[in-house]
Amino acid sequence: MAERKKSFSVLLNGLIKENPTFRLLLGMCPSLAVTTMAKNGLGMGAAATFVLVGSNLVISLIRKIVPDKVRIPAYITVIATFTTIVQLLMAALLPEINKQLGIFIPLIVVNCIIFARAEMFAQKNGPFLSVLDGLGMGAGFTLAITIIGSVREILGAGTWMGIPVTVNLFEPAIMFILPPGGFLVMGFLVALFNKLTNKKDRNAECETGCGVGCPGCSKAVNGGEA
Amino acid sequence: MKELFAILIGAMLVENFVLTKFLGICPFLGVSKKTSTALGMSGAVVFVLVLSQAVTWLANEYLLVPNKLEYLQTITFILVIAALVQFVETVLKKLMPSLYKSLGVYLPLITTNCAVLGSALIFVERDYTFVESVVFGFAAGLGFTLALILFSGVRERLETADIPEAFKGMPITLIAASLVSITFIGFAGLIIS
Amino acid sequence: MSIIIPVAVVSGLGLVFGLGLSYASKVFEVKVDERIGAVREMLPGANCGACGYSGCDGLAEAIVNEGVHASRCPVGGISVVNAISDYMGVDEGSIDVNVARVLCQGNCDNVKMKYNYLGIEDCHAANVLAGGMDACNYGCLGLGSCKKVCQFDAIVVENGLASIIAEKCTGCGNCVAECPKSIIKLIPVLSGFTVKCNNHDKGGVARKNCKVGCIGCQRCVKVCPSDAITMVENLAVIDPQKCTNCGQCAEVCPQKCITNTIVKRF
């Protein structure tokens, strides 16, 4: 029973407690750039989840045999392979989403979430748990960027998933589609997220301090010196 | 020569990597708490960006394009960048320990920095020549530095500001970033022909 | 065949980089004593700088290279100190684990106000304006500067007065340095009785400004069996080494500003 409970908590952990976008503030580049439309957020989230699950699985399998000297290049190659596979599948099966997501599909490779989860989780746990963690984190990421996408689309273009929602209620503010709008919406959503979850674990430092540079993690922030 | 200047100004201001193209946000938000750390980080980023542009351009020109392996771009570039960063880190740690102390801590962060791979993919898309892509990398690095230092100044002033409870920490930083990025929108209309 | 070439290209690159990296890490090997890594693992890793070194890496290096005693790290507590001392083959020795305490009871009800302060919520800012809004110039302003630097959430500010939760406090001393009024002192955890006041004004002035301030009546000095209390410019100060926690001074103090804060820590 404990085993199942633990794996269940690992899965849920990615959604709320350690939501990668709102709590650990990982993967900021894609979540700000691609979320001009909710549909993009969904597409990007699905692609990232596929890469996350795949790379977590493979990395947790090979973690024992890869010596520390070539650890980073080896893991990055695994992640890059899955990203390119997604890129090819996207180009073959869903050409129109691929056109919108453009440059951001290859950038999944350097999406901080994937590398951070590889370092923090897959490096230390078995394949089964890593896959669950990948799923949880992927779902959390997709949920977060779809929310951001919807907010920006409704405010900025008056539509949601392409269906006109508020286009005649008020003149859509194009600013929300532009970069500053992205930062603004993200800021308010993170604040809302902090308000909802209790204050206690808000400054939950990323406990492993792997120095991946996630903004939420104070170890990377003060760059090592006191 | 005029063409290079256009790229330099373009990448630094018009298409500023962080504030308009959304590349390299993770370290941008993570390390801009203090101006000293911001300086260290941007120095490392400019250094790696220029080196990685040169190496990735060579890899692309002589390895990928002749054998028609465009789809391998992502994996080759990121492999090159990761190896380059780790190589630079080991060399720096041995030869210049003092520089390593101030700069080296950020080197592992750069492998996962979207700006480095982003700029490599951009020079492929616009098929720049060798010199152009290195200048582009350098300009992107300068743009990153500009944004980072500008923003770390803002953040230091945020420390003493009176912020509502839920907004403390990252939310207020994001809102400040949105205001700074509005200023860079002003450069958008600049056409350097 | 269209699979051989790409595999050859990328794995060729991989091999070249693998060789390059491992060769580089061998040639440019910086002789790092692996004990530093082990000690670093044992340290709590909060990088709070209480030990005076630049974070735990700095302390680990000092412990291994300069033979600094592990007790320099107050945050870890006894378990860390013992573990590292055993590892380094050094005797644990006695450690005086300190806990920070705010030597003031001047919350909004006890102390009068010179003016109404609505500025930035920071003691340094208030302190600039004529030493802060409290009538007593030595007292705690309660604007939470110490709270901001405390990494362990051990400081709570209520009703204009900061108070330290002894169980959480690790004695790292960040708050001591931060407080503009310097009324937070590091006191050995085992000494229960402290004079919770920092006021050096004459008795009459002190009484006017604050209901619970020390008025320098010296009753505690006369009654203390082990004369651990000395008068420093109208302020009673208890010397923790001599104090035997008998508690007579607390009973006799008219202002009730000597309190007993014995904490069961270890």
Place this chain on the structure above:
Amino acid sequence: MFKEIIKPSLILFLVCAIMTGALAYVNSVTKPIIDENNIIAEQESLKNVYNDADNFLDAKTAEELKSEGIDVGDNIEKIYTAQKDGQSVGYVVAVFSSGYGGQMKILVGIDNDLNIEGVSLTNHNETPGLGANAADPKFTDQFLGKAPETTYNVVKSVPNNENEIQAITAATVTSKAVTKGVDEAVALVRLMAGGA
């Protein structure tokens, strides 16, 4: 010596080999589909600028044209010959132009006697909501019909003659860029149709 240097490199070599093997396999499977998609997409985009042509010969790039002695403007990317049941009835020109948000690509369908069948912006990054409006028919249909001898000129007010194009409010830079692209395409086709 082995443990330090050979083992890590061998493992990295192996990881790269296996991963790229999988990648190459996936690529070989998806390559035909992707090429097919590209061709369909291309035909579609050509179709909607020249809808009464039924097929398009594959494109001649600017270099090929130069080698044939035709002096091509440096913004021209390539030119397709449009055919209707067998004979060539016109051309579709792909031309670059630099607008507000940087470089954009325009497709212009022109028949042999120089009236414009259609104009469309294929990829651009103009500001959404402003410059991006240049892509919808309301603006591009103004080019339909006979191309002028001289070039178009862009006016802010309501155009009063054939050669004037009404600029989109608050996006004159984009409107001018599109017009410049169309002018260059017309010039090339005038050369080709005149000469050929």
